[in-house]
Amino acid sequence: MLLVFRLGHRLPRDERISTHVALVARAFGADGMCYSGEEDRGLEESVKKICERWGGNFSINYEPNPMKFLKNAKKKFTLVHLTMYGMPLHKKINKVKKEKNIIVVVGSEKVPSEVYNIADHNVAVGSQPHSEVSALAVFLHEYFKGKELDKKFKNAKIEIEPCERGKKVII
Amino acid sequence: MLLVFRLGHRLPRDERISTHVALVARAFGADGMCYSGEEDRGLEESVKKICERWGGNFSINYEPNPMKFLKNAKKKFTLVHLTMYGMPLHKKINKVKKEKNIIVVVGSEKVPSEVYNIADHNVAVGSQPHSEVSALAVFLHEYFKGKELDKKFKNAKIEIEPCERGKKVII
Numbered sequence: 001m002l003l004v005f006r007l008g009h010r011l012p013r014d015e016r017i018s019t020h021v022a023l024v025a026r027a028f029g030a031d032g033m034c035y036s037g038e039e040d041r042g043l044e045e046s047v048k049k050i051c052e053r054w055g056g057n058f059s060i061n062y063e064p065n066p067m068k069f070l071k072n073a074k075k076k077f078t079l080v081h082l083t084m085y086g087m088p089l090h091k092k093i094n095k096v097k098k099e100k101n102i103i104v105v106v107g108s109e110k111v112p113s114e115v116y117n118i119a120d121h122n123v124a125v126g127s128q129p130h131s132e133v134s135a136l137a138v139f140l141h142e143y144f145k146g147k148e149l150d151k152k153f154k155n156a157k158i159e160i161e162p163c164e165r166g167k168k169v170i171i
Numbered sequence: 172m173l174l175v176f177r178l179g180h181r182l183p184r185d186e187r188i189s190t191h192v193a194l195v196a197r198a199f200g201a202d203g204m205c206y207s208g209e210e211d212r213g214l215e216e217s218v219k220k221i222c223e224r225w226g227g228n229f230s231i232n233y234e235p236n237p238m239k240f241l242k243n244a245k246k247k248f249t250l251v252h253l254t255m256y257g258m259p260l261h262k263k264i265n266k267v268k269k270e271k272n273i274i275v276v277v278g279s280e281k282v283p284s285e286v287y288n289i290a291d292h293n294v295a296v297g298s299q300p301h302s303e304v305s306a307l308a309v310f311l312h313e314y315f316k317g318k319e320l321d322k323k324f325k326n327a328k329i330e331i332e333p334c335e336r337g338k339k340v341i342i
Contacts, residue, residue: 013187016184016187016188017187017188017191020188020301020302020304020305023300023301023302024301024302024305026299027299027301028297028301028305054299054300084331085331085333085334085337085338085339085340086333086334086335087333087334087335088320088321088333089320090317116336117336119336122334122335122336124331124333126198126199126319126320126322127331127333128197128198128322128324129194129198129221129225130191130194130195130197130198130199130308131191131194131195131304133191133302133304133305133308134191134195134198134199134304134305134308136305137301137304137305137306137308138308138312141309141312146261148297149259149261149296149297150259151297151299153299159298160255160256160295160298162256162258162259162295162298163256163257163258163293164257164293165287165288165290165293166256166284166287167256167287168256169256
C-alpha cells in the first residue's frame with residue numbers, strides 16, 4: 001500500500017498543482033491520495049472523473065487534521081517526506097524500497113517543522129527548487145523502478161495505444 | 172545544449188504550471204526554456220529571480236511563433252516531444268541519449284498536430300494523464316541518468332546542505 005499525502009492545499013492557488021500531484025500519484029502507481037488544508041470538492045471530482053475514465057482504484061480523501069492522521073498512520077506506514085532540504089534520493093532509495101507500506105508526504109509553500117520530525121525519511125529529489133509534482137514523479141519512478149509506467153488500470157473506458165506520430169485512442 | 176520548449180502558455184491558467192516546468196527544466200539540467208502562447212513578464216521575472224538566487228545560467232525566452240522556431244531549430248537540434256500518445260520512454264531513451272543537442276517540447280491542453288509531425292521523437296512518459304511537469308522531470312532524469320540531481324550551480328547565493336531533519340541553508 002502506497003499513499004500520497006498532499007499537505008496544505010490552498011484555494012484557488014493550488015487547484016491545478018494539487019490536481020497534478022494527484023494525477024502523478026495515480027499514474028505512477030500510488031493507491032490513493034489524502035490532502036489537508038482547504039477542502040476542495042472540485043479537486044476530488046476532477047480526480048474521480050479521471051479515474052472513472054482511465055480506470056483503476058485510486059482514492060482521494062480529505063484529512064482535516066494531517067498531524068493526527070500521520071501520527072496514527074506511523075503504526076502501519078513508513079513516512080517519507082519529500083523536501084529539498086532532506087537527504088539525497090540516491091542515498092535513501094534502497095532503504096525505502098524495502099518498505100511495503102509507505103506514505104509519501106509532499107508539501108505546499110510552508111511545511112510545519114513537525115513533519116520533518118515525524119517523517120521516517122526526509123528525502124530530497126535534488127536540493128534545488130522545482131515542484132512537488134516532479135519530486136513525487138521521480139521518487140515514485142525510482143521506487144517502482146520504472147515499471148509503474150507500464151501499469152495497467154482495470155475497468156478503463158479509454159486507453160492509449162502508443163504510436164510514433166499522432167494519437168491512437170481505444171474507447 | 173538542451174532546451175525545453177513550453178507550448179501554449181495561457182494566462183492566468185498556466186502561471187504556476189509553466190513556472191514549475193521552468194524550475195524543473197533548470198533543476199534537472201536544461202540550459203534554458205522557451206515558451207509560446209501568451210507573453211508573461213511575471214513568469215520570466217520569477218524564473219530569473221530563482222536563477223539569481225540559486226545560481227546557474229538558465230535562460231528563459233518568449234517565442235511568438237513556435238512552429239517557425241522549431242522548424243528552424245531542426246537544423247541543429249533533435250526535437251523530442253513529450254506526449255502521452257507517443258512511444259514508451261524506455262523504447263526511446265537509449266536512442267535519444269545519443270543526441271547532444273535536444274529541444275524537449277512540452278504542451279499545454281491542446282497541442283497542434285504539426286508538433287507531432289515535426290518532432291523527431293514523440294515520447295510518452297507513461298500513457299496515462301498526469302502532468303507536463305512530471306513528464307519533463309522523469310524524461311530529464313532518465314536522459315541525464317540521475318546525475319542531474321547532483322548538479323552544481325555556479326554563482327549561487329544560497330545552497331542547501333542535505334540533512335536528516337530540518338533545514339540547513341548556506342547563504
